[in-house]
Amino acid sequence: RNRFEEVFWDLRRIRNELVYLEAVDGDGHPEWGWIAVDDFHLTDALPPAKEECPPVERFSISPNIARIAFTSTRGRLSQEGIYTMDADGVHVRPLIDTPCREHQPTRSPDGGSIAFVQQCDSEDPQIHLLDLSTGEQREIYRGDAQRPTWSPDGRYIAFTTSGGYIELIDLSTTELIPFNRDLKAAHLSWYPDSKWLACARTQICAVRIADGYDFYVTQGPDWQEHWKEHPAWSPDSSQLALVQNGDLWLGPVSHWREGDQEAWIMKREETRQVTCGYPHVTSPSWSADGHYIAFAAELDGDSDLFQLEVATGRIRRLTNHMDEDTEPIWLPWDRTTAVEIADHSLPVTLYLQPNAPNPFNARTIIRYSLPEEAHVTLTIYDLQGQKIRELVRQHHSAGTYQTPWDGRDDRGEKAASGIYLYRLETAKSAQTRKMALIQ
Numbered sequence: 001r002n003r004f005e006e007v008f009w010d011l012r013r014i015r016n017e018l019v020y021l022e023a024v025d026g027d028g029h030p031e032w033g034w035i036a037v038d039d040f041h042l043t044d045a046l047p048p049a050k051e052e053c054p055p056v057e058r059f060s061i062s063p064n065i066a067r068i069a070f071t072s073t074r075g076r077l078s079q080e081g082i083y084t085m086d087a088d089g090v091h092v093r094p095l096i097d098t099p100c101r102e103h104q105p106t107r108s109p110d111g112g113s114i115a116f117v118q119q120c121d122s123e124d125p126q127i128h129l130l131d132l133s134t135g136e137q138r139e140i141y142r143g144d145a146q147r148p149t150w151s152p153d154g155r156y157i158a159f160t161t162s163g164g165y166i167e168l169i170d171l172s173t174t175e176l177i178p179f180n181r182d183l184k185a186a187h188l189s190w191y192p193d194s195k196w197l198a199c200a201r202t203q204i205c206a207v208r209i210a211d212g213y214d215f216y217v218t219q220g221p222d223w224q225e226h227w228k229e230h231p232a233w234s235p236d237s238s239q240l241a242l243v244q245n246g247d248l249w250l251g252p253v254s255h256w257r258e259g260d261q262e263a264w265i266m267k268r269e270e271t272r273q274v275t276c277g278y279p280h281v282t283s284p285s286w287s288a289d290g291h292y293i294a295f296a297a298e299l300d301g302d303s304d305l306f307q308l309e310v311a312t313g314r315i316r317r318l319t320n321h322m323d324e325d326t327e328p329i330w331l332p333w334d335r336t337t338a339v340e341i342a343d344h345s346l347p348v349t350l351y352l353q354p355n356a357p358n359p360f361n362a363r364t365i366i367r368y369s370l371p372e373e374a375h376v377t378l379t380i381y382d383l384q385g386q387k388i389r390e391l392v393r394q395h396h397s398a399g400t401y402q403t404p405w406d407g408r409d410d411r412g413e414k415a416a417s418g419i420y421l422y423r424l425e426t427a428k429s430a431q432t433r434k435m436a437l438i439q
Helices: none
Strands: 018-024 030-036 042-046 066-072 081-086 093-096 101-107 113-119 126-131 137-142 146-150 156-160 166-170 175-177 186-190 196-200 204-208 214-216 228-233 239-244 247-252 254-258 261-265 282-286 292-297 304-309 315-317 325-332 364-370 374-382 387-396 399-405 418-425 430-437
Touching (some): 066 101, 081 101, 146 186, 156 186, 228 282, 239 282, 292 325, 304 325, 364 374
Parallel strands (some): 101 146, 186 228
Antiparallel strands (some): 018 030, 066 081, 066 325, 081 093, 113 126, 126 137, 146 156, 156 166, 166 175, 228 239, 239 247, 254 261, 292 304, 304 315, 374 387
16 A cells, blocks of 8 residues: 555556555554565565655765775675775775674774774684774774774774673773773764763763763653664764664754753754665764765665765665675775775676566566676576576676566567566576566
8 A cells, every 4th residue: 555645556557666565563553664566575664754755866976085984795705894985886895805704894083094893703803903004903802892983082992792881992002991880882973072972772872981971862752752773973063863763863962061060962853864764774974074974774675885965865875785785984085995905896606686677567687797707597487487588598707797688488479467587597506586577
């Protein structure tokens, strides 16, 4: 059912779209969730979307304003590694991609180094520092650690433990600093003066580094309806980005001081929702000039990176990869990255991509990737296993290819409406997907 019109959709008019499905949960409350028309699989429950949603678009951005580092599983071992790309989403290159798991990067204030979490096999997690100019890497902490974040004054790295405790590393000694052991939180973000940390509990909180004093930034009955996480202070401290119920929100923060007490208040009525039904938004990250926010979201079932233009609310997609891209951070453009390793521009595995559009009527495109030279066949079958059309039978070099299907069989006749399978085969492996034809 189309929630904006009290009618049922005609599925023949839908082309490769996600639509809202209304269901009733066990408590009898209606919920909304995204459903892909081609597979009818409910992926998540979401609140009703805003009626005016900014579309994903390709607005212009200067690629040399900055670079973006991020975590991805697109490496040769399908293990998390750290990659970089230009601010417009092009020139993706591996930065750290080893048999170990490397993720959760955070940058130094000058952008010359990053810290990240590395975990090899069954070893304890380690926080490493990496000099982007020289490639020098060193371990500064080993133990229960996740989501490190570098203070703007360069003195500390804060992180949380699996139990939710906040820890501070003094980078001059690499020793832990005693901190508030009564506070449990997650998703840390430094205030620009390095004296406070924003953190997430059920609401967004702030904690003072000097004495562990904490309070809620989002407080009052208007803020109680949804869980909040992933706070991110703007570079000028005037705004706070946060994730509420899976979507990205943005609003001004008011500062209050009386004697030695101070606090920041974020009013619900002054905030705005800047994404609309993007499932599972995570890791918002401000550009140094405060003009953009990079974030991750699971728009098509896997996590990709997006970019919000703060002034206009426009959103552009930066990555669209079969693997998981998460945890973006901004790096200065003028910093060299001497540690970039082997070029991964060639595919690393055999991969048959979802066709687009799907469902389709007149024409759809099937893309596939080969990690090495191979003889390839690409064939369409019906659900009974009968061959409908052989689209490809030839020798390919390693690379990415695409071929169309016009919905006709080997005799040139139109195939009937229905579900079809398409199968990619080489001598070593094969992959199969399904698609829907609507005549």
